[in-house]
Amino acid sequence: xxxxxxxxxxxxxxxxxxxxxxxxxxxxxxxxxxxxxxxxxxxxxxxxxxxxxxxxxxxxxxxxxxxxxxxxxxxxxxxxxxxxxxxxxxxxxxxxxxxxxxxxxxxxxxxxxxxxxxxxxxxxxxxxxxxxxxxxxxxxxxxxxxxxxxxxxxxxxxxxxxxxxxxxxxxxxxxxxxxxxxxxxxxxxxxxxxxxxxxxxxxxxxxxxxxxxxxxxxxxxxxxxxxxxxxxxxxxxxxxxxxxxxxxxxxxxxxxxxx
Numbered sequence: 001x002x003x004x005x006x007x008x009x010x011x012x013x014x015x016x017x018x019x020x021x022x023x024x025x026x027x028x029x030x031x032x033x034x035x036x037x038x039x040x041x042x043x044x045x046x047x048x049x050x051x052x053x054x055x056x057x058x059x060x061x062x063x064x065x066x067x068x069x070x071x072x073x074x075x076x077x078x079x080x081x082x083x084x085x086x087x088x089x090x091x092x093x094x095x096x097x098x099x100x101x102x103x104x105x106x107x108x109x110x111x112x113x114x115x116x117x118x119x120x121x122x123x124x125x126x127x128x129x130x131x132x133x134x135x136x137x138x139x140x141x142x143x144x145x146x147x148x149x150x151x152x153x154x155x156x157x158x159x160x161x162x163x164x165x166x167x168x169x170x171x172x173x174x175x176x177x178x179x180x181x182x183x184x185x186x187x188x189x190x191x192x193x194x195x196x197x198x199x200x201x202x203x204x205x206x207x208x209x210x211x212x213x214x215x216x217x218x219x220x221x222x223x224x225x226x227x228x229x230x231x232x233x234x235x236x237x238x239x240x241x242x243x244x245x246x247x248x249x250x251x252x253x254x255x256x257x258x259x
Contacts (some may be wrong), residue, residue, distance in 0.1 A: 003027040007080070007243065010090075023048075023080035028230070029120045031134030033075040034093075041067045041090040041229075049081035054204065055129060055168035055223075062089060073201070073223030111156040112248030120189050122200075123147075124162045124174075124181045124208065131167030151232070158186065165185060177204045179212035198225040201225035203232050206239045216240055220247045 005027045011018040017036075021029065031051070042062035051056040053075055060078075067092070080087045115119050123144070129135050144161045151157055162181035166172035174181045186193050197216055198209030201223035209217035218240045219225050229241055242248050 001079065002079070003079070004162065005029045013095075015096045017091075017095050019093075021078075021089055021091060023087040025080060025082050025084055028077055028079040031075070031077045031129045031132075034070065034072055036093040036095055037069070037072050038094065039067050039069045039092040039153050040255040041065070041092065042086040043090065044086075046085060046087040047081065051077035051079065053126065053202075055128065062087065071222050071226075074114070074171075077127075082180065092096065104180055106246035107155055107249070108151070108154045110246055112154070113253055114249070115156050120159045120185070120191055121157075122160045122162060122181075122185050124185075125174050126164045126204075127220065128165075128167045128175075137163070137165055159189065174176045177207035177211055179208055182208065182212040182214070187249035192196065197252050197256075199245065201250075202228055203235055212236070212248075216255075218242060220244050222249055 003022075003024050003026055006022040008018075008020040008022065009017065010020060037077055041063050044064050045060065046062045048062060052058055059081075088159060111121065124180060126182040127137075127140050130137055130140065140163055148158065155167045162185065164172050164175040164178075164181070166175055168175075172178070174184075182193060182196075182198070185191055193212050193214050196212075196214045197215050197218060198205060198207065198212070199218045199220060200208075201220050202225075206217035218236070219228060219236065221229060225241075229236070235241060240248075241249055242251055
């Protein structure tokens, strides 16, 4: 069993959370999703290994004192791949983010507009961390229940969650880019996929919409979206690229065919 990295919280108030992460050789954080924008300040030189969604791997080079930033929504397991050298960095999370609050308020307004038009809204998600043992389906269900409760407080709703919990190397009927869950929703809720939209931050999200014959796939630049745009731009075909989820909702409302 890998050792667990040690978090030391230095500041935790209504504005910022500053955590010093200390990694013994081979230690890891465990799978997690960032709920806030954040900045990493390396306390030493070194290299972190990253487990990413869909079984992907990456490295993050650390240079002492040279910071870098990441956006809300990043998911990974962070590992000190060194067999001999410890590593450490400061993680500064922007807990009270006015921009995030504005995005949330706009998102609620857009969801309310969808609900008012009696449009179906679904979440289709790969959660390979379940198949790889990082967390359980019960954990996923709790997150979805929290999202539903937050939206219900604003009188808006999602109509369903479709989850593929398998790891990338495990057989799966619904893992994106398979259109199976969209096709299932089409049957369950009498949805016309040719007049429907898929929004996501990865190429596989766009491909799911294309494979299902949806009207358009939209890429948001939040989460992994900016890296997807920069590194896989030649594969985006006719995808609409927007800054964030509220912008995607606005585009759909403005461009949806009414016939």
